[in-house]
Amino acid sequence: MRTVFYSHPDFLLHDTGQGHPECADRLRAINNALAQPTFANLIRLSPPMGTEQQIRLIHPPEHIQRIHDALPTDGFHYLDADTVLSPGSEKAAYLAVGAVCDAVDQILTDKADNAFCAVRPPGHHAEPNQAMGFCLFNTVAIAAEYARQHHHLEHIAIVDFDVHHGNGTQAAFYHQPKVLYASSHEMPNYPGTGDPSETGVGNIVNVALTAGDTGVEFREKYERVILPALHRFNPDLLLISAGFDAHKNDPLASIKLVKEDYRWVTQALMDIADRYCKGRIISVLEGGYKLKALADSVAVHVETLLQ
Numbered sequence: 001m002r003t004v005f006y007s008h009p010d011f012l013l014h015d016t017g018q019g020h021p022e023c024a025d026r027l028r029a030i031n032n033a034l035a036q037p038t039f040a041n042l043i044r045l046s047p048p049m050g051t052e053q054q055i056r057l058i059h060p061p062e063h064i065q066r067i068h069d070a071l072p073t074d075g076f077h078y079l080d081a082d083t084v085l086s087p088g089s090e091k092a093a094y095l096a097v098g099a100v101c102d103a104v105d106q107i108l109t110d111k112a113d114n115a116f117c118a119v120r121p122p123g124h125h126a127e128p129n130q131a132m133g134f135c136l137f138n139t140v141a142i143a144a145e146y147a148r149q150h151h152h153l154e155h156i157a158i159v160d161f162d163v164h165h166g167n168g169t170q171a172a173f174y175h176q177p178k179v180l181y182a183s184s185h186e187m188p189n190y191p192g193t194g195d196p197s198e199t200g201v202g203n204i205v206n207v208a209l210t211a212g213d214t215g216v217e218f219r220e221k222y223e224r225v226i227l228p229a230l231h232r233f234n235p236d237l238l239l240i241s242a243g244f245d246a247h248k249n250d251p252l253a254s255i256k257l258v259k260e261d262y263r264w265v266t267q268a269l270m271d272i273a274d275r276y277c278k279g280r281i282i283s284v285l286e287g288g289y290k291l292k293a294l295a296d297s298v299a300v301h302v303e304t305l306l307q
Helices: 009-013 025-033 061-070 089-108 139-151 167-173 215-233 259-276 291-306
Strands: 003-006 043-045 114-117 156-160 179-186 204-209 237-242 281-285
Touching (some): 003 291, 114 291, 139 156, 156 167, 204 215
Parallel strands (some): 003 114, 179 204
């Protein structure tokens, strides 16, 4: 596979302060892992700066302006207890948007087969009108809407295997039958959404995991619920909110996945993409807060995308 990898040094300038789990060291660990010879065939691209027009595909101008106005000239500004702005945060967030939209262009013009966007801040908790949960702009939702509006795709599927429910992505597409959002996540856990009864217009699929669940339960629920939903939906493009915080060593949750479970789910999603959408996958980094577990899990995820 021709796999594009997006990264940029300015993602490290989003400073969340000492002790914050969503820190720049996460990307350093990922970049170190993907510098190994195994990944020599990655197509490494520097993302362009995203545009306000792209962000407005999901977020109204008022949301964008609130973040701009809250940006500190030094130090930190807390949008809530978890979500921090520093002087470099806005640029990092715009670059993240640029990465996912450029990935859409690369994949849909057949310059590559799939992509992994190692971006921060993450995005899937950002609702159209609210930054939250470490997230400012919902990058994967923006990518989906960009593909719909600029490339005129009919059906886009988003699969979210972050251990926390992507409330922002669900909110963005809750009434949009052309976008399928399927999430596996621990319940109860932050942000408290994602009950299986939340089904939108038949386009929302929520699978609840329970503290202590292992790869056995994770795989069974994908095979029983999420993969069949993807088969029924027949997507033109598959997006992944790739959070790696369901790993057994992650400090923010209690699911017990190991790196081979991420290899398995990546391959399962690639099989879906191969069948329905010419292998077209764009994976976007979300959570994962134990550095070694994150690096190891991203490595098997990207190694599988390359195959």
